[in-house]
Amino acid sequence: MGMTYNFLLDLALILLCTKILGLLTRSFKMPQVVGALLAGVILGPAVLNVLSDKDFITKVSEIGVIVLMFTAGMETDIKELKKTGAASFIIALCGVLVPLGGGFLLAHLFNGPDLSEGATASLFLQNMFIGVILTATSVSITVETLKEMGKLNTRAGNAILGAAIIDDILGIIALTVITSMADPSVQIGIVLLKIVGFFAFAAVAGVLFFLFFRKLQNHYHKDMRRFVILAFVFCLLISYCAEEFFGVADITGAFIAGLIISNTQRAPYIASRFETLSYTLISPVFFASIGLKMTMPEMTPHIITFSILLMVIAVLTKIIGCGLGAKICKYSNREAVQVGVGMVSRGEVALIVATKGAALGLMSNVFMGPIILTVVFTTVIAPVLLKFAFSSKKDGKGGGEEDPKIDETDLVKNYNIAMKGEEEVPAGARS
Secondary structure, eight states: OOOOOHHHHHHHHHHHHHHHHHHHHHHTTOOHHHHHHHHHHHHSTTTTOOOOOHHHHHHHHHHHHHHHHHHHHHTSOHHHHHHTHHHHHHHHHHHHHHHHHHHHHHHHHHOOTTTOTTOOSOHHHHHHHHHHHHHOOOHHHHHHHHHHHTOTTSHHHHHHHHHHHHHHHHHHHHHHHHHHHHOTTOOHHHHHHHHHHHHHHHHHHHHHHHHHHHHHHHHOSSOOHHHHHHHHHHHHHHHHHHHHHHOOOHHHHHHHHHHHHTTSTTHHHHHHHHHHHIIIIIHHHHHHHHHHTOOOOOOOHHHHHHHHHHHHHHHHHHHHHHHHHHHHTTOOHHHHHHHHHHTOOOHHHHHHHHHHHHHTTSSOGGGHHHHHHHHHHHHHHHHHHHHHHHOOSOOSSOOOOOOHHHHHHHHHHHHHHHHTTOOOOOTTOOO
């Protein structure tokens, strides 16, 4: 069979629809991300079902999320991240335990022999697994929304970033514990060793790359493009090693690669170049791909009730859990709400976990529908809630509550400077 060129049409439709709907949602004072997600839902199987090359879209969207987390890493203030390190851990821990408990209780009330068809694990493990799915956080949506609002480098923004990375690690551990109970071939000790191994590997690779990069930038002042390519190669290699050898999410690898590069002089220039790549192609495809996963499953009244409650619990447990963690760490009430809301989105992480669990017999396929609905709902609601959480005029902590419009003109100015090859910190990279 010859090569088909449907992917070109798919791309054109995605870019056009995400932009139109993005501008539409922005006219309603909502983040553009919401429009991009809705575009995916409309183009996908839930509504029009006009996209044919799903495989291509999935792969491009994976690069999209890697670039998104890589630029987030580059725009993160390491000093600020160090300051929020301990707080991020407590926030992440509360943000895992509360949803785990909430999901378990809900599944315990609803799940029974009639619904566990296709699942081989015990009912207790099945219910625990529903809780594990709710622990996931997909911070990419939050990152994009905070960048759009110019709030990525606020105290709450840094706490969200740190907590999301730790949340991923805790999620992997929780998933491993559950799967090892259902599947004797999975050993918890080895998984924990791999996680520790990854951070040791990332630290060594980071130091070596940083020294090499610094040496290179002392020698070459004129041709800046080589730094962009080198940085991207480093990001892709770390992401690949994270997933392939250590079982850690590739986006965690990408974020760490970004953090390493954020320490170099060339970081502002590299970030401005990635911004262009991001908004012209890969970000719209990534956000649309989440909407594409939305399919309407067969729903009985029992499952519809379960779906609605699962959505409510998914949102509340993260806000309460992470907000509680933030309060323990002496964040203001407003910042605690911002952190909690920032962790609401479940995104692709929860879908990957659910798919793995269904394959291992930890979950009946009946629950796949409610989980997809919950993922899409939390992903669409997160930017909307973030907008409200950050929109108050009064700002207790010096977290840069400037008008997003100023940020946009700043961004344009910095792009023009970047195009001339000079170095200026782009909007969002200012601490």
